[in-house]
Amino acid sequence: MEKNFIYLLSILFCCAILFSTCEKILPPAPADHELLDGPISGLSGAENARFLKGDIAFNDEVFTTQTGLGPLFVATSCGSCHAGDGKGTPFTTLTRFGQVDHTGNRFLHLGGPQLQHRAVLGIQPEYIPVGATFAKFTPPANTGLGFLNFVSDEDLLALADPEDANGDGISGTPNWVTLRVYLSPRTNAISRDGKYIGRFGKKAAAYDLLQQTANAYNQDMGITSNFEPHDTYSGHEVDPEVSNQTIQDVVFYLQTLKTPLPRNVSNPLVSTGKLLFQKIQCAACHRSELKTGYSPIPALSFKTFQPYTDLLLHDMGAALDDGYTEGTATTAEWRTPPLWGLGLSKNSQGGKYFLLHDGRAKSIEEAILLHGGEAQKSKNQYQALSSIEKQQLIQFLESL
Ligand SMILES: [Ca+2]
Numbered sequence: 001m002e003k004n005f006i007y008l009l010s011i012l013f014c015c016a017i018l019f020s021t022c023e024k025i026l027p028p029a030p031a032d033h034e035l036l037d038g039p040i041s042g043l044s045g046a047e048n049a050r051f052l053k054g055d056i057a058f059n060d061e062v063f064t065t066q067t068g069l070g071p072l073f074v075a076t077s078c079g080s081c082h083a084g085d086g087k088g089t090p091f092t093t094l095t096r097f098g099q100v101d102h103t104g105n106r107f108l109h110l111g112g113p114q115l116q117h118r119a120v121l122g123i124q125p126e127y128i129p130v131g132a133t134f135a136k137f138t139p140p141a142n143t144g145l146g147f148l149n150f151v152s153d154e155d156l157l158a159l160a161d162p163e164d165a166n167g168d169g170i171s172g173t174p175n176w177v178t179l180r181v182y183l184s185p186r187t188n189a190i191s192r193d194g195k196y197i198g199r200f201g202k203k204a205a206a207y208d209l210l211q212q213t214a215n216a217y218n219q220d221m222g223i224t225s226n227f228e229p230h231d232t233y234s235g236h237e238v239d240p241e242v243s244n245q246t247i248q249d250v251v252f253y254l255q256t257l258k259t260p261l262p263r264n265v266s267n268p269l270v271s272t273g274k275l276l277f278q279k280i281q282c283a284a285c286h287r288s289e290l291k292t293g294y295s296p297i298p299a300l301s302f303k304t305f306q307p308y309t310d311l312l313l314h315d316m317g318a319a320l321d322d323g324y325t326e327g328t329a330t331t332a333e334w335r336t337p338p339l340w341g342l343g344l345s346k347n348s349q350g351g352k353y354f355l356l357h358d359g360r361a362k363s364i365e366e367a368i369l370l371h372g373g374e375a376q377k378s379k380n381q382y383q384a385l386s387s388i389e390k391q392q393l394i395q396f397l398e399s400l
Pocket residue numbers: 068069070071221222223224241
């Protein structure tokens with residue numbers, strides 16, 4: 001009897017511990033304005049249904065050997081790296097390798113540019129060849145991509161200043177990329193020497209969301225399609241393992257993912273911080289406002305939005321130079337990342353910040369302090385702010 005009582009007590013005690021630790025481990029369910037996954041408003045019923053189909057393919061479809069996984073791969077589903085469509089962590093990085101000069105990638109015959117460090121049973125995974133330099137990439141948040149996709153080339157070129165004609169030390173340039181055979185140029189596309197303006201990926205080397213998607217299936221999961229039919233292991237063309245329809249549904253899903261909503265906008269610290277952001281030149285690259293041109297999706301057509309990017313490449317200095325090039329992007333050049341959703345990025349990063357292309361910055365301030373090159377002057381101005389002004393600027397960034 002007494003034994004049983006002690007037994008019961010210890011069970012109760014364990015439960016209490018379990019519950020109290022669970023409370024600490026499980027964050028409270030996020031409110032709607034804190035969620036990134038969800039469609040933009042203004043979609044038709046048919047468009048919403050298509051969004052859902054893409055959502056399922058993106059988040060729920062986990063590939064296995066039976067459904068075509070590999071033989072070389074990095075992960076088994078889009079959602080495993082892009083959880084909740086938020087930013088990923090250093091545990092979900094991709095590695096790409098090449099060399100320091102920008103003569104094209106000399107390691108393509110050795111599995112470049114992307115490393116597949118996993119393989120199905122009986123196949124040797126890849127390793128980084130001797131002599132290759134490499135960069136690590138954390139997954140970006142996939143929010144508001146449709147808006148970025150439908151900004152006109154003309155608008156982007158108007159933001160570029162390759163020769164720094166206005167002398168502010170900032171010279172954004174587009175990444176001019178060769179179109180994959182299955183891509184067609186967007187409405188009113190501008191081309192130079194047969195190349196077009198890339199806008200997705202951390203070096204802006206992907207032309208559009210179709211390229212990004214077909215490439216991710218192929219390179220990240222070893223899933224071939226009519227668009228990217230070559231098996232990454234054998235190099236041979238093989239039958240498609242994902243349908244055109246599914247790829248197009250995923251593209252539609254990415255295009256119609258909503259934009260993060262700013263929070264605490266009426267807080268005076270936040271509005272002062274916003275003014276400082278403009279004043280110390282952050283907004284010269286992190287452009288607060290862009291607009292879309294025509295889009296076949298009416299909810300994306302001719303809209304103004306606040307992404308805090310110019311989608312252009314900037315030389316960020318020696319500290320961020322990984323010795324890896326992509327398209328016309330040199331080793332120290334990175335595309336300005338959109339800052340919308342910055343304050344929410346911790347939600348998908350285990351409550352921590354992992355910022356910059358490889359997640360090396362553990363706080364917003366650390367990310368700013370790693371800015372160099374074209375952003376050196378702006379960084380200096382940040383360092384010259386009073387500690388109260390720094391707090392205001394960071395509160396503004398956290399409100400995005
Ligand atoms: Ca395969």
